[in-house]
Amino acid sequence: MRLRPIPYLFMRGGTSRGPYFLRSDLPEDRETLAGVLLAVIGAGHPGNIDGLGGGSAVTCKVAMLSKSDHPWAEVDYFFAQVISAKREVDFSPSCGNILAGVGPAAIEMGLIEPRDGQTTVRIRAVNTGSLIEADIQTPGREVDYEGPARIDGVPGTAAPIRLNFSEVVGSKTGRLFPTGNRIDEIDGIRVSCVDAAMPMVIARAADFGLSGYESKADLDATRTFYERMEPIRIEAGRRMGFGDVSRNVIPKFAVLAAARAGGTVASRYFMPWDCHPSYAVTGGIGLCACILSPGTIAESIVAPRPSGPTASIFIEHPAGSLEIVADFAITGGQLDLRKIGTLRTARKLASGHVYVPSHLWRVDGGPCQSK
Template sequence: MTQTAIPYLFMRGGTSRGPYFKRADLPEDPETLAQVLIGVLGSGHPLNIDGIGGGAAVTTKVAMLSPSDDAWADVDYFFAQVSVEDRQVDFKPTCGNILSGVGPAALEMGLLAPTGDLTEVKIRAVNTGARVLARVQTPGGVLSYDGDTEIAGVPGTGAPVALNFMGVVGSSTGAFLPTGNLRDNFDGIEVTCMDVAMPMVIARAADFGLSGHESAAELDANRGFFARMEALRLKAGAAMGMGDVSTSVTPKFGLLAPARAGGTIACRYFMPWNAHPSMAVTGAQCLASCALTPGSVADGLLERPAQGPADMVLEHASGMIEVLVDYDMAEGFTLKSAGLLRTARKLADGRVFVPSRIWQGP
């Protein structure tokens, strides 16, 4: 055989999609694993023509699942972001949209069994150590993808997957404010560097001469903005203790602006070299936390609720996303948990193939 077959599920999770694997079905060695994932997705071509990627960062994501040895968790979720064109794999971040499919995928894979009409799946995101409780619809003990829940960026409706994120403050850098400051100034632009679920550099859209309501396509066409943003991101990443981030997708970048469509605040999220067509689940938690934090760059852009929990509605490039943030203001902003509602759907299952020269199998 000149190709190696690997069992997989192909799933949409939130507004992303990609292959879901059992970790045991993939190579242990990180370098070989990266080459296998590059081969699976077809990284190295703008259309991912020789793989199952979709030619966009939201369609070149990978979930790898295994039974957890954590006393709290049922399932370990190991995430990989595969680049579209430059054959790189980043194992540092996690992805909350892909995480939306982890509970259903774990049930599909037999990693745990349904426990009634609603099954709780305790997930450890091994990239960051975050703990997430997913509530999956299993009426009559049968996994269901059908329902009336809509999420912006996905056509139609589906069964709700409720996610409650815990222990996400400082999950990558060890600190809520990795630079130690509520605001920093790089290249004449004020930013808030924050680590809640995802390390981010957050600025006001107006400081770049933007409204914050541009479409993803309009932002992607503004290469002058991307050049300024990337130079700033590199300096901020170093200041956050993350070293040289020139080849890493973290920290991510975000823009804030006053809401226009009835939401709490307007946001744009970057992956970071393209505008996200909607919003990342992890990014939504960080942006909502920034919006709620007095003294951050969000000051003056919204009316903050007096106390938590707060239902934050973020306007993004495809619509809105709601984040229920439970927090305490007794000693400054202290995040307790953040909850979101997503949907997921199994698109295909079977075996995906990579050339045996890359890996000959377990």
Template sequence: MTQTGIPFVFMRGGTSRGPYFKRADLPEDRGTLAEVLLAALGSGHPINIDGIGGGVAVTTKVAMLSPSEDDWADVDYFFAQVSVEDRLVDFKPTCGNILSGVGPAAVEMGLVTPTGDETEVKIRAVNTGARVLARLQTPGGTMRYDGETEIAGVPGTAAPIALNFMGVVGSSTGAFLPTGNLRDTFDGIEVTCMDVAMPMAIARAEDFGLTGYETVEELDTNREFFARMEAVRLKAGKAMGLGDVTQSVTPKFGLFAPARDGGTICTRYFMPWTTHPSMAVTGSQCLASCALTPGTVADGLLVRPTQSPANVVLEHASGTIEVLVDFEMNNHFTLNSAGLLRTARKLADGHIYVPSSVWKGR
């Protein structure tokens, strides 16, 4: 069997991992592109034995980079979520953890030239149109990965990557509150449907008979909860204008509970058919915005910060994540930007091989 080799950089970005490609090295049409990504990741098997996926949703993600077509940005970042077993590729969402590795990957690929000891990379998220400013450590013009920054869900420490997200409100649906309501009720469950960086349906854990402090394993084995949550998610997706989301990972789902470890509020995040082991960067912005907005399902679960910028500390299954939210509160909550600190590390580079029967290459 002949194979087609595709250049790639393999990166951990935040608490996710996957291959980073140059968009120009991949098929142009979406159908063939999807088949190439399915083959590269090994989708269709629970441990992705015939590809480089890791058997869970946070390790079957793909970044595709190119020089930006936007006058503001340096790099266009096109994201794909590849399913572990179902041979599906979703091009609708974006991923903020994988985005953490976009700046370093762009440097490694020669798409960005370091400008000194610190390099700013302006990134346009193609899937949603969001603009993100990433600040990288590049001492002597070389990408630095070692450092003292620790993030929950990743062992050890690494060099900090500061991300500032702009233009993320209504990025998928065109509205901060896609249904026009602060709360909706589906199957007897009150939810807030919100679109900030990632469209989400957010509920209180207690309304599902949960504490909100369950472990990932406890939640993933609670199939009755997942069935109830999915039924609510499908109705929320339709109400948000996203149509039939049966085979789409958006909207994502989140749960709130009162903080118990010194944070602002306790959260759990779903991808949506499994529990996230920590927290998505995009989801953290939506959850933080929901927590800060009066009238949402977060009411009564936290002492709401009133001064901007506010440091919102979200407790999650692996620890905490901090979101620095710049906002205005007049008649309603208005998000200006959200900042987070992440890390990334280059793991490998070279070529990924897919059967030539899938794609013969350019």
């Protein structure tokens, strides 16, 4: 079997990790691209033994970068979630944790010329249309990965990366509340269907017989919850305009409980067929939009609702907490989310070539040569 080499960086971004590629180094058409990414990750085996994946949703993610033609952005970030157990690739969502590595990767790949001290990289998330500023530490015009910043879910400390998002409302549907309601009832469970950075279905943990403080391991062992949750998620996806989402990772699902460690709210986030070990950044943004908007399912959990013009919302999750800072206003009961951001870290883990079977991607109809 001949193998085709593909240049890549392997990076941790936030609480996720995966390969980062130049988009131009990968197939253009989605079907061939999906096949190549399945091979890169090693999908189809629970441990991804034949690829770079780590056997969980947060380690089966891919970032693809290119120069942007957007009038504001400098870099386009195209994301793929490889669904390892199903041997599928979902190009519909974005990932805010992997996004943390996009600025450093763009500098490492030569897409951005760094400044001495700090470099701000303007990024367009292609999957959702969100616009993000990423502040990267670049003393001496080189990416600095070492520093004092700590994020829950990652051991040790690293250089801080500040992410500020705009244009997040209606990321996939064009509306903050795609069903037209702030609360829907599906199969006897009251939920809020929200679209801000990530389409989400949000419910109270107690309505599923959960405390909302369970560990990831405990939740993943409670398959009766998933059997109850998944039909609700699928119906919510239909009502949100996505059609049949039984094979798609959006909308994501989250459950809420009252904070118990000094935060704003306790939450567990599902990807959607297992629990996130910490919390997704895009999920945190969606949850914040739900909390800040009057009349949602969060209103009975978070009281009083945070007031503007800025608010820091702390989401307690299985590994600690995630802080989201929002710049917003409520006008006539409607949320105007001007900017929303968080602090993340990233680290370059490896670089070189990843190899895939040549039959997956041929050039001009001929076989690829191994190197």
